[in-house]
Amino acid sequence: MAEASPGTPPSVRLPEDPLDSWKEIAAYLHRDVKTVQRWEKREGMPVHRHVHDKRGSVYALSSELDAWLQSRKPRLEEEEKRTPRVSRWLVLGGVAVLALFAVTYVITRVLASKNATRPKITSLAVLPLKNLSGDPTQEYLADGMTEALIGRLSSIHDLRVISRTSVMHFKDTQLSVPEIARTLAVDAVVEGSVMREGSRIRVHAQLIRGATDEHFWSESYDRDSGDVLALQSEVTQAIAEKVEVTVTGRERTRLVAARHVAPEVYESYLKGAGQLEKANGKDDLRESIRYFEQAIEKDPTFAPAYVGLAEANGDLSAIFVGGSPSELRPKVISAARKALELDPELAEAHALLGEIYQEQWQWTEGEAEYRRALELKPNDPSANLGYASWLLCQGRTEEALEWSRRARELDPLGVRGVGEGWILFHARRFEDAIRQLRSVLAVYPDDSEAQWFLGFALIGNGQSKEAIPLLEKTVSVMHRSPGSIELLATAYAHAGRRKEAIRLVEELKRLRKTSYVPTGAFINPTLALGQYDEAFFWFEQAYKEQSNILQFLKVHPFFDPVRGDPRFADLLRRVGLDQTR
Numbered sequence: 001m002a003e004a005s006p007g008t009p010p011s012v013r014l015p016e017d018p019l020d021s022w023k024e025i026a027a028y029l030h031r032d033v034k035t036v037q038r039w040e041k042r043e044g045m046p047v048h049r050h051v052h053d054k055r056g057s058v059y060a061l062s063s064e065l066d067a068w069l070q071s072r073k074p075r076l077e078e079e080e081k082r083t084p085r086v087s088r089w090l091v092l093g094g095v096a097v098l099a100l101f102a103v104t105y106v107i108t109r110v111l112a113s114k115n116a117t118r119p120k121i122t123s124l125a126v127l128p129l130k131n132l133s134g135d136p137t138q139e140y141l142a143d144g145m146t147e148a149l150i151g152r153l154s155s156i157h158d159l160r161v162i163s164r165t166s167v168m169h170f171k172d173t174q175l176s177v178p179e180i181a182r183t184l185a186v187d188a189v190v191e192g193s194v195m196r197e198g199s200r201i202r203v204h205a206q207l208i209r210g211a212t213d214e215h216f217w218s219e220s221y222d223r224d225s226g227d228v229l230a231l232q233s234e235v236t237q238a239i240a241e242k243v244e245v246t247v248t249g250r251e252r253t254r255l256v257a258a259r260h261v262a263p264e265v266y267e268s269y270l271k272g273a274g275q276l277e278k279a280n281g282k283d284d285l286r287e288s289i290r291y292f293e294q295a296i297e298k299d300p301t302f303a304p305a306y307v308g309l310a311e312a313n314g315d316l317s318a319i320f321v322g323g324s325p326s327e328l329r330p331k332v333i334s335a336a337r338k339a340l341e342l343d344p345e346l347a348e349a350h351a352l353l354g355e356i357y358q359e360q361w362q363w364t365e366g367e368a369e370y371r372r373a374l375e376l377k378p379n380d381p382s383a384n385l386g387y388a389s390w391l392l393c394q395g396r397t398e399e400a401l402e403w404s405r406r407a408r409e410l411d412p413l414g415v416r417g418v419g420e421g422w423i424l425f426h427a428r429r430f431e432d433a434i435r436q437l438r439s440v441l442a443v444y445p446d447d448s449e450a451q452w453f454l455g456f457a458l459i460g461n462g463q464s465k466e467a468i469p470l471l472e473k474t475v476s477v478m479h480r481s482p483g484s485i486e487l488l489a490t491a492y493a494h495a496g497r498r499k500e501a502i503r504l505v506e507e508l509k510r511l512r513k514t515s516y517v518p519t520g521a522f523i524n525p526t527l528a529l530g531q532y533d534e535a536f537f538w539f540e541q542a543y544k545e546q547s548n549i550l551q552f553l554k555v556h557p558f559f560d561p562v563r564g565d566p567r568f569a570d571l572l573r574r575v576g577l578d579q580t581r
Contacts, residue, residue, distance in 0.1 A: 018059045018060070018061060019059060019060045019061070019062065019065075020058075020059050021058065021059075022036065022037065022058060025047065025058070025060045025065075028060075028062060028065065029065065029069075040218055041215065041218065042214075042215045043072055043215055044068070044072075044191060044192075044204070044206035044208075044215050044218045045060075045065070045068055045072075045218075046060060046061070046064040046065065046068050046193065046204045046220060047059075047060050047218075047220065048060065048061075048202070048204075048220040048222060061195075063132070063134070063195075064132055064193070064195065064204070067130070067132050067193070119187065119211075120187075120244070121159075121187040121188045121209075121243040121244065121245065122158070122159065122160060122187055122245075123159070123160040123161075123162075123185065123186040123187050123188070124153065124159055124160070124161050124162070124186055124187065124188050124189070124190065124239075124243065125161075125162040125166075125167050125180070125181070125184045125186045125188075125189050125190070126146055126149050126150050126153065126161070126162075126167060126189075126190040127146075127167055127170055127180065127189055127190060127191050127192075128142065128143065128146050128167060128168055128170065128171040128172075129142045129143075129145050129146045129149075129192045129193055129194045129203070129205075130142060130192070130193040130194070131193070131194060131195075132193045132194065132195040133194070133195050133196045133197075135196075138194075138196055140270045140271055140274045141194055141196060141201075141267075141270060142193075142194040143168075143270075143274060144266075144269075144270035144273060144274070145194050145203060145228075145232065146164065146167070146168075147164045147273065148229075148232045149190070149205075149232060149235060149236055149239075150162075150163065150164050150167070151377070152232060152233065152236040152254075152255055153236055153239065153240065153379070154377045154378070154379035154380055155251055155254050155255070155347070155376060155377050155378075155379075156240060156245055156247055156251055156255075156379075157248070157251070157378050158245050158246045158247075159240075159243070159245045159379070160186070160379060160409065160410065161379040161410070162184050162186060162410060162411065162412070163379070163380075163381045163410050163411035163414060164277075165381070165411050165413065165414025165415075166184060166411045166412050166413035166414050167184075169413045176213065177189050177191070177208050177210060177213050178210060178211060178212075178213055180210070181210025181211065182210070183412075184412060184413075185409075185412070186210055187209070187210055187211075188207055188208060188209055188210055188243060189207075189208045189210055190205055190206070190207055190208075190239060191205070191206050191208060192204050192205035192206060196225070199224055199225050199226075199263070200222060200223070200224060200225065201222075201223055201224075201225050201228055201231060202220060202221065202222045203220065203221045203222075203231060203235055204218070204219075204220040204221075205218070205219060205220075205221075205235055205238075205239065206218035206219075207239065207242050207243065216242070217238075217242040219235075219238060221234055221235055225263040225266070226260050226261065226262060226263060227258075227260060228261065228263075228266055229258040229259055229260075229261055230258040230259075230260075232258070233255060233256055233257065233258040236255050237252075237255050237256065240255065254345060254376070257345075261299065261302060262298065262299060264298055265295050265298045265299040265302055265305075266295075268291050268292075268294040268295035268298065268305075269291070269292065269295040269302065269304060269305050269308065271291045272288045272289070272290075272291030272292040272294075272295065272305070272308050272312075273288075273308055275287050275288035275291060276288040276308060276311060276312050276315070279312075279315065282316065285312050285315055285316050286316075288308065288312045289309060289312045289313065291308075292305045292306075292308040292309040292312065293309065295308075296309070301342055302342075303338075303339045303340075303342035303343040303346055303349075304339070304346070306335045306336070306338045306339035306342070306349070307335070307336065307339045307346055307348045307349050307352070309331075309335040310331075310332045310333075310334075310335035310336040310339065310349065310352050311332075311348070311352060313328045313331040313332045313335065314328070314332045314352060314355065314356070316328050317329065317332075324516045325359065325518075325545070325546065325547070325548065326545060326546070329356055329359065329360070329546075332352060332356050333353065333356055336349045336350075336352045336353045336356070337349075337353070340353075345376055346376075347372075347373040347374075347376035347377035347380055347383060348373070348377075348380070348382070348383075350369045350370070350372045350373035350376065350383075351369065351370060351373035351380065351382055351383040351386050353365075353366075353369040354366045354367070354368075354369030354370040354373060354383075354386050354387075354390070355386050355389075357369060358386075358389065358390050358393065358551060359546065359548055359551060360546055361546070361550070361551070361575050361576045361577075363390075363393075363394070363576055363577075366390055367387075367390055370383060370386050370387040370390055371387070373386070374387060379410055380410075381407040381408075381410045381411040381414065381415055382407075384403050384404070384406050384407035384410065385403070385404060385407045385415065385419055387403050388400045388401075388402075388403035388404040388407065388419065388423065389419075389551075391403060392422075392423050392426055392552070392555060393551050393552060393554060393555065393577070394554070394577075395554050395555050397423055397424075397426060397427040397555070398427075400423045401420060401423050401424070401427075404419045404420050404423055405420065407419070408420070416440045416443070416444060416447065416450065417436055417437075417439065417440050418437065418440055418447070418449050418450045418453055420436050421433045421434075421436040421437035421440070421450070421453050421454070421457065422453050422456075424436055424457070425453065425456050425457045425460055425557065426552065426555040426556065426557065427555075428460070428557055430457050430458075430460045430461035431461060433453075433454075433456075433457035433460075433461075434454065434457045434458060434461060434463075437450050437453055437454040437457060438454065441454065446477075448474055448477045448478055451470055451471075451473065451474045451477075452471075452474050452478075452483070452484065452487060454467075454470060455467045455470055455471045455474065455487050455488075455491060456487065458470070458491075459487075459490060459491055459494055459558075460557045460558075464491045464492075464494035464495040465495050467491045468488070468491050468492065468495060468497075471484070471487055471488040471491050472488060474487075474488075475488050482508060482511065482517045482518055482521045483518075483521065485504050485507060485508055485521070486504075486508065486521040486522070486524055486525060487524070488504060489501045489504035489505055489508075489524075489525035489528075490524040490525050490527075490528045490558070492504065493525055493528030493529045494528050498529065501525055501528065501529060502529070504525070505522065505525050505526070505529075508521055508522060518542070518545070518547050518548065518549070519538055519541035519542045519544075519545050519547055520538070520542040520545075520547030520548060520549035520550065522534075522535075522538040522541075523535055523538045523539060523542060523549060523558075524549075524558050526538060527558055527559070527561060527562065528558070530561075532561070532562055532565070535562065536562070536565075536567050536568075539567075539568075539571055543571065543574065543575070550571075550575055553571065553572055553575050553577055554572065554577040
């Protein structure tokens with residue numbers, strides 16, 4: 001008679017019924033108890049412990065086992081090929097002979113292990129948790145839980161934690177754990193799943209050594225959806241304990257911190273975060289703002305929603321998007337400060353304030369906020385990049401490069417190296433900048449930001465004619481945003497194509513009548529055209545507006561033609577960048 005395949009449920013049991021013992025789990029899988037216990041330990045098979053019950057009291061759900069089996073089927077089949085089944089009597093007959101050798105082997109290994117230690121885990125990646133709810137609309141919950149675990153683990157100084165942006169590239173991947181670990185340069189990987197059933201949320205997590213694919217810890221957690229933050233805290237503490245990383249008292253306090261949050265509040269927050277993550281333009285950003293505002297309306301004390309609101313408004317003011325900084329910055333500051341009033345240790349809120357203070361030339365306050373963010377969450381790529389930008393504005397380009405590269409280590413697939421190219425441009429290392437940005441575009445040919453920054457570097461290196469076709473493309477891709485038009489006009493001017501440069505400057509002036517155009521967008525083209533008096537008119541307007549471009553007043557190569565002008569020295573003084581730091 002053919003043997004039933006693992007996972008075929010007995011006819012007397014409904015798939016929704018819990019399997020309440022190792023014996024029942026083994027029967028369901030048509031294997032012995034030792035095999036399924038080994039699968040839990042080494043392969044991360046989802047088995048749950050009853051809370052407040054006696055040690056060893058377990059249960060499993062057939063739906064979870066089926067999903068797990070599907071993901072592990074090739075591995076288990078290979079294991080069975082390597083270990084063919086033999087007659088029970090043959091096995092029993094060999095036990096006596098093998099026992100002596102086994103005991104000798106174990107004693108030898110134990111003695112040898114006294115002088116051997118496993119490699120210390122100093123870096124970690126939390127792979128996207130799988131949604132086992134059977135409902136695709138619950139995907140945001142699994143993604144949110146992934147981000148939450150990464151965020152909490154990122155507060156540990158002695159552990160390098162890869163950011164969410166990079167790990168999401170491995171969602172539903174067919175790559176093995178060792179392949180992923182090599183790509184991200186980490187010692188260990190966390191895999192797991194999330195399942196929502198009614199008002200309960202169940203998380204299963206397992207730790208795997210990247211080099212050996214060894215599963216050395218696995219556990220499941222079950223909580224009411226209102227205790228989702230406590231659930232995140234519990235899982236994070238367990239991971240930190242198992243990787244044996246040093247956690248300071250203050251870090252432990254942050255890991256443990258949790259509060260009750262109504263499910264509908266957390267749901268609105270997660271939807272806002274998901275929308276913000278994939279935002280492509282004003283409409284997406286405004287949609288994320290609506291979700292964050294819904295969460296705040298339902299619970300005005302939920303601090304993370306204010307952070308999301310601040311971040312979305314900040315993104316709206318970017319030059320590529322075209323929102324007004326004078327209108328949006330107060331909203332960012334208000335939301336970030338409210339978040340810190342509710343939770344003073346939210347690193348993301350400190351980093352956002354640092355960015356705004358920098359844009360407003362409050363240099364001391366900006367540095368303090370960045371440093372506080374990095375103290376609270378050293379593994380936050382945004383805080384690392386923000387501080388790199390602050391250092392660049394001060395002319396400390398080598399330090400800026402170090403922090404930018406650190407951000408790239410934390411987010412190797414999200415932080416692509418564009419920021420390094422931007423810093424190299426301001427350091428007047430134009431050929432290095434070109435090389436760096438072209439290496440980014442070799443892997444990500446459609447990265448419009450890398451194309452835009454490459455345009456700056458080519459112009460700086462005297463290759464304006466080569467920059468023009470590239471920038472003509474970015475104008476189209478960026479939907480004729482002010483920043484893209486500005487740089488193309490600058491390239492035309494440097495290439496001697498004055499009429500085309502002037503035509504684009506006039507286009508920017510017409511746009512100002514119907515929509516927001518940063519006054520700083522006129523500075524580079526007019527300087528390139530040699531219209532220095534007009535450029536200083538726009539410098540003054542940019543000063544009144546606190547335009548983003550004036551952050552780089554001290555270092556921007558395109559400003560070199562007027563650095564000897566007393567008007568420029570006065571502008572440097574008023575922006576607070578005249579002193580050597």
